[in-house]
Amino acid sequence: MSAAVEETSLGLDNRKLAMWVFLGSEFMFFGAFITAYLMYLNTTAGGPDGEIFDIVYTSVSSFVLLMSSLTMVLAHHAHEQGDMRRMRMWILATAFQGLVFVGGQAYEFTKFFKEGLVPTASPFASSFFVLTGFHGVHVTVGIIMLLGLWSYSRVGKVKASQPLKTEIIGLYWHFVDVIWVIIFVVVYLIPWG
Amino acid sequence: MATTTAPPQARSRSVFSRPTALDGFKGYLATTDHKKIGIMYFWSVMLFFFLGGVTAWIIRAQLASAESTLVTEEVYNQAFTLHGLTMVFLVVMPLGAAFFNYLIPLQIGARDVAFPRLNAFSFWTFLFGGLFLYSSVLFNAIPNGGWFGYAPLSTQIPGDNMAFYAVGLQIVGISSLSAAVNFITTILNMRAPGMTFMRMPVFTWMTLVTNFLLLFALPIIAVALFMLNGDVVFGTQFFQPATGGDPVLWQHLFWLFGHPEVYIMILPAMGIVSEVMPTFSRKPLFGYAAMVFAGVAIGFIGFGVWAHHMFTSAVGPVARSAFGLTTMFIAVPTGIKIFNWVFTMWGGKVKFTTAMLFSVGFVSMFTIGGLSGVTHAIVPHDAQQTDTYWIVAHFHYVLFGGALFGLVSGIYYYFPKVTGKLLGEKLGKWHFWTWLLGFNLTFGPMHMSGLLGQPRRTAVLPAELGTDVALYNVLSTAGVAVLTVSASIFLFNLVTSLRSGEASGDDPWDARTLEWMTPSPTPYVNFYEIPEVTARDEFWERKYAEAEDGSLRPVPAGASQDHDPSTSPASADEHGDEFPATAGGTATVDTSGNAKASPDDVALPEDEALAKATPDDHGGDTEHIHMPDPSYWPLIMCVGLLPLGYGLTFANPALLVVGALWLMMGLFGWILEPVAEGDDDDPEPSAAAA
Amino acid sequence: MSDATTADATTQAAHHDEPTVRQYVEIAGALSVLTLMEFSTYFVEFGWLHIPILLTLMAIKFGLIVGFFMHLKYDTRLYTRLMVTGLVGALTLYGIAFLAIAEVPTLMGS
Structure with a gap:
């Protein structure tokens, strides 16, 4: 039910509160995958290990995802100003950058496959692919939500008076970005050796 | 699209x-109505409870005699796995959810949960998840690796059995996670005006804690199940020792979830008992703040004890000592709760209705289970108990004797709220005593057979354990027969009371909290007007005041704080201190042991307190109320x-x-x-x- | 938590303090520089400081995104608490699990 915000016990919007509650639990979700990855760093069963990562390539795609957070927050800002044209532009830009990231990840995966790093190769490979793969699924879900937001704002279902809808999707998007900030350092950059 | x-x-x-x-x-x-969803949860649970009982019968029939060949080992493995999964994920957890659904909006004075459609989604996901799990029967792939699914056994069983386990639990988990988000938001943000955190009913508090536990525990099992799913179906190597995978990782992840899960099952029952006990003792709950604190403490510590399930597994001495200590710590808040329930009854005018009997049964049986639980904290002792029937006895005393007794108590207590009829007291007492007898007959002897060395999860009872152990097993099987009779009495009682139960009136128990301010059965909109909360036991405070000699007397019509602020009673924390004596005379409240409070007993206060809840004041007009x-x-x-x-x-x-x-x-x-x-x-x- | 009812209700009014477009772009610039610094550690040798540097940079980026892009700096503290609960909970629980797992091979080796 959507009681007006002032009527709620905490003076908060239910939907935004629910999103934060959900994001709290998501830390536990990705934390478990990262733990498994760290545990299996050297468990490569003779297969490829972290040396296979292309740091330059991943840095570029990480940068793209990072900048998508900027366009996301600009979309929210534009929505708050009631500037729906600009909001839609930034939303599309965000979704596009998300697509670039996911596409980059797909390309990276196929490259790894060719070099023998497949999910079934070793516990290291399994935990790498499941960790980054589930992050990719999160980004994909985010892209679907962004495109939904974009189309709904075009047909007037999302109105200029409802910046909260952009804000909530933005919270999810930034969260996915923040998880990648962690993955980028922990998985790719730190030379655990 | x-x-x-x-x-x-x-x-x-x-x-x-x-x-x-x-x-x-x-x-x-x-439907998106929380009350209907709660009722659907309840009947789904009844279905799964029946199936769980069938699997229990397979286990007990097989173990009734030593070296039995009644069922094959494969069938036995499937039966005990399905029994555990059903009772944990499809009976106790969703029965708790049934109460969350029906009661939480009523207890906090809301018209529905924060997200009614998400609530419906949670229910259907739970039901489909349960049916999905049971659809493994059609594929001859019933999960057979235990409800704990230990790797590498679970990853090496041929067939799709453990894939059904991994995916089925995943679906049920989605249901619980979405429900957790929903109920946390609801409780934090949709309380009636004046209902501060420290005025929330204890059941609401325990629900909040339970849902936070779900929120943070479910992602862990989700990850573990995804990994298992990958290993079983897609060839990943998480738990495969052949390539260096560590099966102990599964145990850590499973019990990181699994131990909070124990409290997820018990805390709702604790909440219900904390509602039932004060009502039938006609006293406020003893030590409300301590009770709430203990519940929250159990929630926190519950996350820090998981490795006591693994003392005989690959866990080092430092971890063993640390987890042994935390396990002893968690007995402290649990003990606080036990004492507070006892002190709530102490000096109260206790009415032993069926609901109250089940609550007292909860406290007694749970204490036994708790005491056998503390023995697990002692590592060398635990090493002897592990994988014996001692463990089986322990967790049935806390989950059956604990959680289920509490939840059944809730069914008797809230049946009038849901249906407007009383659940038969006479049959109810038969139900209780046969239930108590059957329960102790089934699980009591397991303590002994466990200490004598009977291994659990084993399809055949070895004859070499001797005649004593064989006798204990016969007793256990006989106990299941008694429980079956008892459950049949309950079902019969349920059906006949639904059809032709005695009308209960709106407030049959002379209860204390907001949910009883609504008419029974609860109308679609719950509250015709959202109540303003000024006290912890709001409804009670509207009905009664304490006279100078400490006795209770009804608040006369028109003297309630809703109508005349100048005579408003003091807040719950200090009620009775300076309540003005607006009406002379002594207490006239009927406090006899009559379970079915006759309407006359409380007519005076009840009319007053219910006045705001009846549609008549508003000409029966509910059109203006905004409902999903x-x-x-x-x-x-x-x-x-x-x-x-x-x-x-x-x-x-x-x-x-x-x-x-x-x-x-x-x-x-x-x-x-x-x-x-x-x-x-x-x-x-x-x-x-x- | 009991004071949340009254205290948090007032924080809604603080919404107008939110950053301007210019500030958002500046924050993104800072994030870019931090990322570049992270990237540079791949080529420069920092010795034992290598991992602490990376983790610090990561933490700063994390803080900037949740603080400004996710408005935690301007929003009710309840949201921050929810996030911190999840984050600290994950770090603690998985940290302990990790140590417990690591303890076993150490024993076997000795």
């Missing part, structure tokens, strides 16, 4: 017209989980794609549909006035 192209302002922008029926079969399919409309979308969306689930089980990409697209379609249809017709979820200023 055709749905997205429809003009946005049209009333029927869905592919089908919005359901409007509130009653009947259709009304249930499309029914919706088919949660049910439709859930259907997509089935192809997705079978796709993950059988590694079928086509099914995966169908499932994902179906879910997406359902999601978009869901979003396009407003919560209530003619309404936008962010009302424009002009629309808000209407």
Whole structure:
């Protein structure tokens, strides 16, 4: 039910509160995958290990995802100003950058496959692919939500008076970005050796 | 998707017209009403409880005699796995959810939960998850690796058995996670005016703690199940020792979830008992703040004891010592709760209704289970007990003697609220005493057979254990027969009381909290007017005041704080201190042991307190109350989980794609549909006035 | 938590303090520089400081995104608490699990 915000016990919007509650639990979700990855760093069963990562390539795609957070927050800002044209532009830009990231990840995966790093190769490979793969699924879900937001704002279902809808999707998007900030350092950059 | 192209302002922008029926079969399919969802949870649980009982019979029939060959080892493995999964995930947890659903909005003075359609989604997901798990029967692939699914056994069993386990639990987990988000938001943000955190009923508090536990524990098991699913179906190597995978990782992840899960099952029952005990002792709950604190403490410490399930596994001495200590610590808040319940009864005018009997049964049986539980904290002792029937006895004393007794107590207590009829007391007492007898007969002897060395999870009772152990097993099997009789009495009682139970009136127990301020059965809108809360036992405070000699007397009509603020009683924390004696005379409240409080007993205060809750004041007009409309979308969306689930089980990409697209379609249809017709979820200023 | 009812209700009013477009772009610039610094550690040798540097940079980026892009700096503290609960909970629980797992091979080796 959507009681007006002032009527709620905490003076908060239910939907935004629910999103934060959900994001709290998501830390536990990705934390478990990262733990498994760290545990299996050297468990490569003779297969490829972290040396296979292309740091330059991943840095570029990480940068793209990072900048998508900027366009996301600009979309929210534009929505708050009631500037729906600009909001839609930034939303599309965000979704596009998300697509670039996911596409980059797909390309990276196929490259790894060719070099023998497949999910079934070793516990290291399994935990790498499941960790980054589930992050990719999160980004994909985010892209679907962004495109939904974009189309709904075009047909007037999302109105200029409802910046909260952009804000909530933005919270999810930034969260996915923040998880990648962690993955980028922990998985790719730190030379655990 | 055709749905997205429809003009946005049209009333029927869905592919089908919005359901409007509130009653009947259709009304249930499309309902977003928390009360109907709670009732559906209840009946689904009854179905699964029956199935859990059938599996229990297979186990006990096989173990009734030593070296029995009644069922094959494969069937036995499937039976005990399914028994555990059913009772944990499809009986105790959702029975708790049934109470959350029905009671939480009523207890906090709300008209529904924060997200009614998400609530319906949670229910359908739970039901489909349970049916998915049981559909493994059709594929001859019933999970057979234990409810704990230990790797590497679970990853090496040939067939799809453990894939059904991994995916089935995943679906049920989605249900619980979405429910957790929903109920946390509801309790934090939808309380009636004046209901501060420290005025919330203890059941609401325990629900909040339980849902936080779910929120943080479920992602862990989700990850573990995804990994297991990968290992079993897709060839990943997480728990495969051959390539260096560590099966102990599964144990850590499983019990990181599994131990909070124990408290997820017990805390709702503790909450219910904390409602029942004060009502039938006619005293406020002893040590409310300590009770709440203990519940929260159990929630916190419950996350820090998981490795005591692994003392005989690959865990080092430092971890053993640390987890042994934390396990002893958690007995402290639990002990606080036990003492507070006893002190609540102490000096009270205790009425032993069936609900109260079950609550007292809860405290006694749970204490036994708790004491045997503390023995697990002693590592060398635990090393002797592990994998024996001592453990089986222990967790049945806390989950059956604890959680289930408490929840059944809640069924007797809240049946009048839900139906407007009393659940038969005479049969109820028969139910209780046979239940108590059957329970102790079944699980009491397991302590002995366990200490004598009977291994659990073993299909054949070894004859070499001797005749004593064989006798204990015969007793256990006899106990299940008694429990079956008892459950039949309960079912008969339930059905006959539903058909022709005695009318209960609105407040049959002379209760204390907000949910009893609504008429019974609860009307669609719950509260015709949202009450203003000024005290912890709000309803009680509206009914009674304490006279100078400490005795209770009804608040006379017109003297309640709702009508005359100048005579308002002091707050719950200090009630009775300076209440003005507006009416002379001594207490006239009937406190006899009559279980079915006759209407006259409380007529005076009740009329007064209920006045705000009756529709008459408002000419029966509920039109202006903003309620969510029914919706088919949660049910439709859930259907997509089935192809997705079978796709993950059988590694079928086509099914995966169908499932994902179906879910997406359902999601978009869901979003396009407003919560209530003619309404936008962010009302424009002009629309808000209407 | 009991004071949340009254205290948090007032924080809604603080919404107008939110950053301007210019500030958002500046924050993104800072994030870019930090990322570049992270990237540079791949080529420069920092010795034992290598991992602490990376983790610090990561933490700063994390803080900037949740603080400004996710508005935690301007929003009710309840949201921050929810996030911190999840984050600290994950770090603690998985940290302990990790140590417990690591303890076993150490024993076997000795």
